[in-house]
Amino acid sequence: MKIKLKEMGNSLFFSLIGIAAILILWTLGVKFTSVGLLLPTPLEVLQRMAYTFSNAIGRELTLPMHLAVSLRRVVIGFSLASVCGVVLGIAMGRFRMVEAVCKPLFELVRPIPSVAWIPLAIVWFGIGETAKTFIIFMAGFVNIVVNTYAGAKQVDENMLGVAYMLGANEIQAFFHVVIPSCVPYIFAGMQVGLSTCWMAVLAAEMVSSTEGIGWTITAGQENGDMTQIFVGIIAIAVVGLLLAVLMRWAERVLCRWRVRGK
Amino acid sequence: MSEEVMVSVKNLTKSFGDLLVLDDISFDVKKHEFLCIVGPTGCGKTTFLNSLTKLYDIDRGAITLGGQPIDPKKQNIAYIFQEYSTMEWLTVEENISYGLRIKHVDKQTARQRVDHVMNIVGLSKYANYYPRQLSASMLQRVVIARAFAVEPELLLMDEPYGQLDLQLKYHLEDELINLWQTTGTTVIFITHNIEEAVYLSDRILVLTNKPTKIKQSLTNDLPRPRKVSAPDFIKLRNEVTDLIKWW
Amino acid sequence: MSETRKTVIECKHVSKTFYSMAGDNLVVSDLNFNVYENEFVVLFGPGQCGKSTILNLISGLESPTGGEIVVSGEKVSGPSPKRGMVYQTTNLFMWYTVMQNVEFGPKMQGVPKKIRRERAQKYIDLVGLNGFENQFPVKLSGGMQQRVGIARAYANEPELICMDEPFGHLDAQTRYLMEEEVERISNTARRTVVFVTNNAEEAIYLADRIILLHNCPTSVHKEYTVDLPRPRDYTSPEFLALREQITADMDNTL
Known part of the structure; x- marks a missing residue:
């Protein structure tokens, strides 16, 4: 146990060194070379970030409010993608007919990157919320279907046999065996899906929007405001990381049965 | 059997964090001895084996083989574990001669040795088969033949017959004894099966539960071939069982 | 036991062939045996000889290609909670x-x-x-x-419990423990049990009756009634003699 703690302490120490080294190099580069024309210093970025916590970027929204707008879009698109993706994935994995009909279509849609839907979404839905939801939905949907489908395919037929032998009917076996054994796969899909949704919202906002974290970056670019661009990028990174951590935590709670040891 | 000491374990101690697994174990194995190690389920036998093979660093003590500190990289040690780890892309014969090729044994000698061991375990007809084409028992034979082909100074076996059915186990055990007697290898055989230990060994080392110590060392000089229903056999078997019984 | 004891399982001329592109595989051929109420029957045989297939047929997970299996007067046609299963x-x-x-x-x-x-x-x-x-x-x-x-x-x-080599993956000592447990459990909660194993010791320790099976295709080779007093001693002369006899007979099935 002691050894583990020490090792963890060590790797934390080296991670911090890595981050510190980048920040120092960055600062030195800006101060003493021509890179300074292109970049703000880390300190400037941090100051601006603190400033925009209470002051508006653009007309009226502060940084947290822009983030909230983006997150709201992601939550809507991602939830829809999860529901539809899980249903379609399981249906494809468990029913031959559905698989035969949907799989070729799905395989065609699957390689299309979510940004490719942006022009189409604008033509179909205009530049309102629906278009953005659609783009985010497409980004998450594909990953969730792929994983759920793989999960539904690998359900152990023996376990279904066990359930039947204990007197379960088809519907009971579905809910007590098929669904639980898909859950880890669904989670894997949702984890990837959530991060692609987060990327997609930024892409969608950069093309057509008047608010959201993606828009702050585009706005920064239009005004030649380097610092604002960096504030946006760092906010995106931090929120993306937090989302991933959140998903991992949710998985640990919901898939408790897979954890060995104490 | 000679009196020359082949393997010497002195004060072997190993713990994981606060958990003491091996507690000051000392014993010797003579040259050409067949030593069986038995202990209750969950005793530190895996740790013990991994210490012997240098997979783990030990906290204290020393293990020597033929007077030198044990080192699987330099010395001729063979292992047989429960999993039949054959190389799927090689034929039976290539699997068995693999160790010899690595050690640059000349072709003529290699040929002879491979033929010899394949003959004893009855694999001659299957020389050109691939592992996938063989049953579990045949695979186990390949693994045993491969271990003996390199004529190891020390052969370590970890419950190699655990999952096989009884009948087959008898056949394979007899083959093992046969190989051991014709090659003069020193064998350390770890098992949970007390009857198997009594059937195979010259000496039985009984371990305690964790932290593992040596509870007793029993000499087994029953005449070979042994009969499981002989009164002496049953007596020794019951003696060992009484030392271990936890169930 | 009297002649009027109730029959739980009747296997009548049961055969099972697995059809595949690679060729047909006859696994069970003309299998006939009965199991009576509250009896502990061990199906014993070497290697992969279709013992598990027999349990799958009895439990209804698979259906025979010939003959029929009747459990408590009803022909088996699919899985039912009346027949329980413990797996390897x-x-x-x-x-x-x-x-x-x-x-x-x-x-x-x-x-x-x-x-x-x-x-x-x-x-x-x-x-x-x-x-x-x-x-x-x-x-x-x-x-x-x-x-x-x-x-x-x-x-x-259930009225019948099938056990398919339940202790095959356990180490020898844990297996002894589990055998004693099964003995104790089936004394406390008496059921009809069909137990499959390839371990002669286990068979003799547990069984009222042992059915030795032929290797592929599987059929009944020989039956033994085990009437040693329980709990049995693995090293008693009678136990070992029976074990020797059964293993010798098993050699003839290969």
Whole structure:
């Protein structure tokens, strides 16, 4: 146990060194070379970030409010993608007919990157919320279907046999065996899906929007405001990381049965 | 059997964090001895084996083989574990001669040795088969033949017959004894099966539960071939069982 | 036992062929045997000789290609909770706790929560897992998982329990323990049991009657009635003599 703690302490120490080294190099580069024309210093970025916590970027929204707008879009698109993706994935994995009909279509849609839907979404839905939801939905949907489908395919037929032998009917076996054994796969899909949704919202906002974290970056670019661009990028990174951590935590709670040891 | 000491374990101690697994174990194995190690389920036998093979660093003590500190990289040690780890892309014969090729044994000698061991375990007809084409028992034979082909100074076996059915186990055990007697290898055989230990060994080392110590060392000089229903056999078997019984 | 004892399983001229592109595979051929009420019958045979297939046929997971199997007067046509099964690999619902696993059968059949909890608890206690009710199976050792499997089969209170080499993956000592446990459990909760194994010791320790099977295609080679007093001693001369006889006979089936 002691050894583990020490090792963890060590790797934390080296991670911090890595981050510190980048920040120092960055600062030195800006101060003493021509890179300074292109970049703000880390300190400037941090100051601006603190400033925009209470002051508006653009007309009226502060940084947290822009983030909230983006997150709201992601939550809507991602939830829809999860529901539809899980249903379609399981249906494809468990029913031959559905698989035969949907799989070729799905395989065609699957390689299309979510940004490719942006022009189409604008033509179909205009530049309102629906278009953005659609783009985010497409980004998450594909990953969730792929994983759920793989999960539904690998359900152990023996376990279904066990359930039947204990007197379960088809519907009971579905809910007590098929669904639980898909859950880890669904989670894997949702984890990837959530991060692609987060990327997609930024892409969608950069093309057509008047608010959201993606828009702050585009706005920064239009005004030649380097610092604002960096504030946006760092906010995106931090929120993306937090989302991933959140998903991992949710998985640990919901898939408790897979954890060995104490 | 000679009196020359082949393997010497002195004060072997190993713990994981606060958990003491091996507690000051000392014993010797003579040259050409067949030593069986038995202990209750969950005793530190895996740790013990991994210490012997240098997979783990030990906290204290020393293990020597033929007077030198044990080192699987330099010395001729063979292992047989429960999993039949054959190389799927090689034929039976290539699997068995693999160790010899690595050690640059000349072709003529290699040929002879491979033929010899394949003959004893009855694999001659299957020389050109691939592992996938063989049953579990045949695979186990390949693994045993491969271990003996390199004529190891020390052969370590970890419950190699655990999952096989009884009948087959008898056949394979007899083959093992046969190989051991014709090659003069020193064998350390770890098992949970007390009857198997009594059937195979010259000496039985009984371990305690964790932290593992040596509870007793029993000499087994029953005449070979042994009969499981002989009164002496049953007596020794019951003696060992009484030392271990936890169930 | 008297001649009027109730027959639970009748296997009549049962055969099973697996058809495939690579060729047809006759696994069971003209299999005939009966199992009587509250009898502990061991199906014993070497290697992969279709013993598990017989259990799958009895349980209804597969159907015979010839002949018929009658259980309690009804022809087997599909899985039924009247016939319980304990498997070689534990096959527990890993996503449910020990209690949820054991009460699964009664729950599926709509037994009210209070009654099925009581019943499940009774069998959890019987297999000695008291205190582990809320653990998930991953945290249990192989032997303990196998106990859950046994409790789950018993909790459904089937008229017949099939066990397919349940201790094949356990080490020799844990197996002795589990054999003693099965002996104790089947003394306390008497059921008709069909137990498959390739271990002669296990067969003799547990069985009222041993049916030695021919290797592929499988059919009955010989039967032995075991009337040694229980609990049996693995090293008694009678035990070892029977073991020697059975292993010798088994050589002839190969």
